[in-house]
Amino acid sequence: MQSIITISIVGLIVGFIFSMPIAGPISILITSNALKGRVRYCNMATLGASFADFVYVFAAVFGLTKFYSLYQPVIPYILLVGTLFLIFLGYKITKTKVDLEHIDEKSHLPGAVKKREKNGFWAGFLLNFLNPTLFIGWLTSSFVVISLVAALGFNTGGLDKTVDTSFSSINKSSEDSTLKKRALSYLHIDAKKATQEAAKEDEPQPKYLSLLLSLSYAFFLSLGSIIWFFYLAYLLAKHRHRINVNVVNRIIRGLGLVLCLFGAALAYKAITMLM
Secondary structure, three states: OHHHHHHHHHHHHHHHHHOOOOOOHHHHHHHHHHOOOOHHHHHHHHHHHHHHHHHHHHHHHOOOHHHHHHHHHHHHHHHHHHHHHHHHHHHHHHOOOOOHHHOOOOOOOHHHHHHHHHHHHHHHHHHHHOOOHHHHHHHHHHHHHHHHHHHOOOOOOOHHHHHHHHHHHHOOOOHHHHHHHHHHHHOOOOHHHHHHHHHHHHOOOOOOHHHHHHHHHHHHHHHHHHHHHHHHHHHHHHHHHHOOHHHHHHHHHHHHHHHHHHHHHHHHHHHHHHO
16 A cells, blocks of 8 residues: 555656656646637547557556557557658648637537547647657656666565566666666665665565556546646646737747648658668
8 A cells, every 4th residue: 555655646746747857748728728719629639649648657667568569560660650740740730820808608508518538638649648758758758757666765565676677678778777877876875775775675566566557657647637737737828818819820920830840750760760
């Protein structure tokens, strides 16, 4: 129970903090729609994106490296599909024009509202799911964070060893150990002490504990992300009237162009992988 509580709190903090950078595709989707006053759409998009995050995080920390091995050959093609989706979404955003004075008059039809919210969920889900590099990103960040938590003496129930094994199996070089030592040194943690602390957890653990820990970490990380984006959407929508409408429209168009650039970056990565 102690390890589950520890991992849940860590996951919640990591999900909240790691979602804060405004430069990611999902952040751009939320920001651009919140400035239009579409809070419900933003919330559904957040739930969709967080569900995709949950799948990738769980696969990463539970040690489903075989899943990644089977998944890896098709990653370039998924990235190309993601490219088209990002560019399409970015283009739609650049073509929207906000009228702050009559922004709520178009949302009176319940059927249209429900359909728009449903589309928001799938937009958020596809935005993250069609970016398989998130698997490596979450695995790397989880490896560093959980290793640091274990090194600080907190009980992780052996999840740090599971993540360490997954990280090492995918990154078959010495970079993983170097990264871990570097991360420990940033907080001035003695590596020998960290090893001793980890050794305390070598006692036999229930077989289901690793599953529960992975589910808890992935769930609370997704929840932390949801909390941040819900707050961000609410904050932007509430104060959007304080910004000049022309400035709002320029910001939204700019965000749409940035989303298209993200698509171009995914395309470059996919072509590089294919070559």
